[in-house]
Amino acid sequence: MSEHTHTHDHSHGHNHTHSHENKKAVMNRMARIIGHMQSVKTMVENDRDCSEVLIQLSAISSAVNSVSRVILKDHMSTCIVEAVKEGDMETIEELNAAIDKFMK
Numbered sequence: 001m002s003e004h005t006h007t008h009d010h011s012h013g014h015n016h017t018h019s020h021e022n023k024k025a026v027m028n029r030m031a032r033i034i035g036h037m038q039s040v041k042t043m044v045e046n047d048r049d050c051s052e053v054l055i056q057l058s059a060i061s062s063a064v065n066s067v068s069r070v071i072l073k074d075h076m077s078t079c080i081v082e083a084v085k086e087g088d089m090e091t092i093e094e095l096n097a098a099i100d101k102f103m104k
Helices: 023-045 050-086 089-102
Strands: 009-011 017-019
Touching (some): 023 050, 050 089
Antiparallel strands (some): 009 017
């Protein structure tokens, strides 16, 4: 199954279900980020140059932001579209709160 056709039922407390096409890609990206973090942890344990560690942490930060954008776009095209159709303000308010935390 390609990552673009992979679907996952995702339900919220507000009783509707969506498929998230990018779940496989997101999971793969997260696995790479976790592996990258492990390697940077090893760099710190081995007293590697702080500038090298900071460069790697910057790359990890960019990767986290990138995967966050994919998740946000997925959420907007599924859950939020459905919430607007249903007049589900709770889901929209939850997204707004999440964006406020994400954009600090």
